[in-house]
Amino acid sequence: MSNAALQYAATHTDQHLEHLKELIRIPSISGMSVHHPDVRRAAEWLANHLNTCIGFTNARVVEGIALPMVYAERLIDPAKPTVLVYGHFDVQPIDPIELWNTVPFEPTLVGDNLYARGAVDDKGPTMAALKALESLLATDGLHVNIKVLLEGEEESGGESISDYVAKHPTELACDYVLILDTGMVGKDIPTITHSLRGITYVEITAHGAAGDLHSGGYGGIAPNPLQALAWVLADLKGRDGRINLPGLYEMVRPLTPADKAILDRQSAERGPDMLAAAGLTSFPGEHQYSAMERMTSRPTFEVHGIIGGFIGEGSKTVIPAEAKAKVSLRLAPGQNSVKVFDILKQRVSELAPEGVTMEVVWLNGGEPLLLPLDAPVLKIAAAAYGAEFAAPVEYVRGGGSIPVAALFDSTLHAPSVMLGFGLPDDNVHAPNEKFHLPYYYAAIRSCIRFLTALGA
């Protein structure tokens, strides 16, 4: 273990905090064009910091199709693993401003918590990863090859990084990605997110008559695209929660008994809170699976919106010529978004009722991710990270997606190691965002240990 690097980190805490505060003071809100110069300023600050303080020499601002990124690398030995360190330096807007207790872009320490927009999402964790690199470079040097790719557009679509990664697979080639942008399930419970769901998001359009009709003239004889959607959506998913698409479940990678045991335990622990938070008394559907298994490791079929006909106040007896449904399937590890799309498209066309033609259009998609519990890199990460806490590492499967992790997986074929340092009450995307400051230093030490052990 690199005791020298850990020692360096321990003696530079004040300086590491000041550097984080400097970055936080730049109001780099990517979703507001008026703040785009600040996003660029943050990129420039980071490139400069990487070269003048962290220990790189080639850090630079990389232009994206929308907002800039930052890239740096230090390649020590082709025989060693290469780790791509990812983070993002853009932040969410601060509205509603009147709910903040401190000045959003003036980092303010209250007790152990550093309050500021971007403190935990994601400037704090991003800087922690860089400070780990600084500690290593200032002492023993690196034990793995490092590439750093920082994004300025994570909160507003991430177009630039998608485009950039797709165009630079060789430059960015790596064995692992280290991402510090996830959360912990509770205070002092080290949490590694090792699985995410993919998604196939489509729009189904039902076409009936050539134009809108009136039910006084055509009611009972014209095809009704809204009714057609109801039939098809009801056929595609039963009241038992089963999705009726041939081959869909066969693609799902079965859970190991260890996976299942974790999800069963988490369901027992978290299920009642999740029910209460949603104001529900039961989770309808596939009762034969635990809540957490269903939420993270089973495919879903959800209708998000239906468009067509009359939706104003009162009544109008239109039979619309066309209606659309927005529908997504969340995909479990093992499934593929394009294959699922193809199956869905085929099935919908078979289910179209008389007089109605149906189209299924791809809106977006992404692949599920899984770093199996027995993956060696996960064991190394768990040891490095878990050393900070008394509680055992909690392995979490996410029900949603982290697009950038899916991007690295599909384009670079590199698994993401996601170590969480955010707390459930950190007010991410909300007023009074905070970062529990002890986790800043814990994150620095965890990354030092992980990058050292990985190169051993």
Next chain:
Amino acid sequence: MSNAALQYAATHTDQHLEHLKELIRIPSISGMSVHHPDVRRAAEWLANHLNTCIGFTNARVVEGIALPMVYAERLIDPAKPTVLVYGHFDVQPIDPIELWNTVPFEPTLVGDNLYARGAVDDKGPTMAALKALESLLATDGLHVNIKVLLEGEEESGGESISDYVAKHPTELACDYVLILDTGMVGKDIPTITHSLRGITYVEITAHGAAGDLHSGGYGGIAPNPLQALAWVLADLKGRDGRINLPGLYEMVRPLTPADKAILDRQSAERGPDMLAAAGLTSFPGEHQYSAMERMTSRPTFEVHGIIGGFIGEGSKTVIPAEAKAKVSLRLAPGQNSVKVFDILKQRVSELAPEGVTMEVVWLNGGEPLLLPLDAPVLKIAAAAYGAEFAAPVEYVRGGGSIPVAALFDSTLHAPSVMLGFGLPDDNVHAPNEKFHLPYYYAAIRSCIRFLTALGA
């Protein structure tokens, strides 16, 4: 037959046309508040005309809760039938004005057609009924008791007349209502509308979780109100067109063989045109019934709109807390809107899936109407009206509703005799509205004959 009255009509055609033109020149657009003084002016003109020209002495403007009506009566003998003559003197707006070939409120004769807003809907036919009364009063006198009720709000909701009729059932008591506000199926084909469908229009609300959820966090476990609506709407109506509500079809008054023969013939005659107009190759659903039977004499179940979730461009993975569907059932003669509502409400609550509660809220309703083909008044009307044409009278069942006819039926328990003088190409509610002027005189003569024969 009152030859004297017919003679009077024949010698006063120019004067009758001039009076119609006078009324048309008042731009009584009820849907535009800037024209409400014109609606009142039309009411005053009619009340005055009824007293100074038609032969009444008690005609008056009747205030409504919104716009005024006109009322007059001449009661000659309690032993004779009483006929309520209905018409409306308000008109539709004239937009888009640039598509008119003539000045909308300056009646212009081109060949046999009188072009003007309101010419056929409904100032021409309304004045024809009054001119028939004038012809009778100026010669032989009336053979039935007459009440005249003219409306100034037909094109904008008809609130005032609904309220007024409900509050004055005794004053307005009658045996029959004569309505000249319908159309003919084709040129020189006398057309009597003897049946209309009713309607039960509801909003179904599905409630799921306490707030909107994200499918990354709750997809696969939360109740989805949009999916719930799909299940319920699919259960309520099958792909075979059958509506699955207990007792619904049992309420439908069976068609007589004569009814059925007419509908079968009309389906053969009009079905191909209706298909072509809607851009369809078949009418999906209850193929065991003819198109016209389905369109006029079978109940319908139509979804008019679904509200809830995300309907913008692109994708958003919301699971809405709530979703609503606007649904109507058109009702065939024999059915009752409130009974159908009760059945629907009960059935929807039974069909609500786990985790979703469903409410059904009444938005509006109206009863179906039927004047059976063998009703004596229909035979009298057909003889009086059919005398004008070489073709036999066509009996039409409408697929929609005429609210005022339903109002007279439900409140006064008086059937409406609806003689059509509008042609399919009369541009009702559109630019270049016209009235085929020979039908003005035919309508006057038809009413003279009908009112004379009814009193005989």
